[in-house]
Amino acid sequence: IEPGGRARRAPEGQRPSQRQFPVERQRLVGQRRGIGVNDPGKRAQQAGLLEIVLHDIRAYATDRHKSTDDYPFGGGAGMVMKPEVIYRALADVLGVLDRVEAEPEALIPLPADRPPVLLMGPAGETFTQRMAEELARHERLVLICGHYEGIDERVRECCVDREISI
Secondary structure, eight states: BTTTTBBBOOOOOOOOGSSSEEEEEOOOOSSOOOOOOHHHHHHHHTTTSEEEEEEEEGGGGGSSOOOEEOOOOOOOOOOOOHHHHHHHHHHHHHHHHHHHSSSTTTTTOOTTTTTOOEEEEEEEEOOHHHHHHHHHSOOOEEEEEEBBBBHHHHHHHHHHHEEEEE
């Protein structure tokens, strides 16, 4: 991934299995700071086939306590990740944060040519080899990994292309 979150293109003529595959993952501080020793992802990174960029969601919070959680919109038990924090993080990863900050009250549409935004969660489609092959066709993926009771439903409605369960 180049500065600004843009993916480098694979050299012409290379198959997906021969190029580095960038994945962006958004997380909270205090969670795992990378890929574990026994993870297949670590082996893929070491082989130069995968690049994972972690983004600290808390850096996109605007209040003085850097809060990333709130009560669910419409009520309910537990806490969910705030939609505005996730939206700002996505806007930065996709290169439109300056437009979002210029109009903080507006919901700026995310670019149409953006990489797929995937939400990791237990309610999603079961991850299969066929899905892995389908996703590998993209040059870049953005993964949102929920926390607490998940994410605010408004994020699913505006920004998520697909929910996946591993």
